[in-house]
Amino acid sequence: MLTIAVSKGRIYDEALPLLAEADIIPIDDPKTSRKLILKTNHADIQLIIIRATDVPTFVEYGAADIGIAGKDVLIEHDSDNLYEPIDLNIACCKLMTAAPTNAPDISGRVRVATKYVKTAERYFASKGIQAKIIKLYGAMELAPLVGLADYIVDVVDTGNTLRANGLEPRELIMNISSRLVVNKASMKMKHQIIQPLLDQFEKTLAAR
DSSP states (O other), X not given: OEEEEEOTTHHHHHHHHHHHHTTOOBSSOTTTOOXXXXXXXXXXXXXXXXXXXXXXXXXXXXXXXXXXXXXXXXXXXXXSSEEEEXXXXXXXXXXXXXXXXXXXXXXXXXXXXXXXXXXXXXXXXXXXXXXXXXXXXXXXXXHHHXXXXXXXXXXXXXXXXXXXXXXXXXXXXXXXXEEEEEEHHHHHHTHHHHHHHHHHHHHHHHHO
């Protein structure tokens, strides 16, 4: 059995055409099904639907052979035990700092709210800025509005959510796209199954 881990939402929607090009078509639709394991048109290939942040963990520990995850999640996971052969160039966005619109820059120690704790720590340290990182799991935009933080670090697509909450994007930390990751043991043990799949992904991406 080959198990592919992917998260619901934009990544799944944009990965579907790539999977279809590789002749992997889910029988169940995660938008209507409550199943977490989705059968496909191949009896020996299944998809598991999990949180985006859990994809690298499932792949690293062999619960999934392959995963599709954003680079933001992979960098935050920070593991050397994943093989990352392909940038799928889907679900593209930016990881940025943001602050209240027209707020002056702060000198000295700053407070930063984010779920990307390791990434934020590295970024502000590289800028020589002392930062107190406050971990939040959601509603990041609230933090500066209620005085919890001076800045946030979060993914930005259109920036509409920031602007709707009186914030503006400030500095780009990195451009984000979704990557295909493979369990290193699976790459060896299931090479005859996985390598043709990787080749097909690369062929599809090259044709775009």
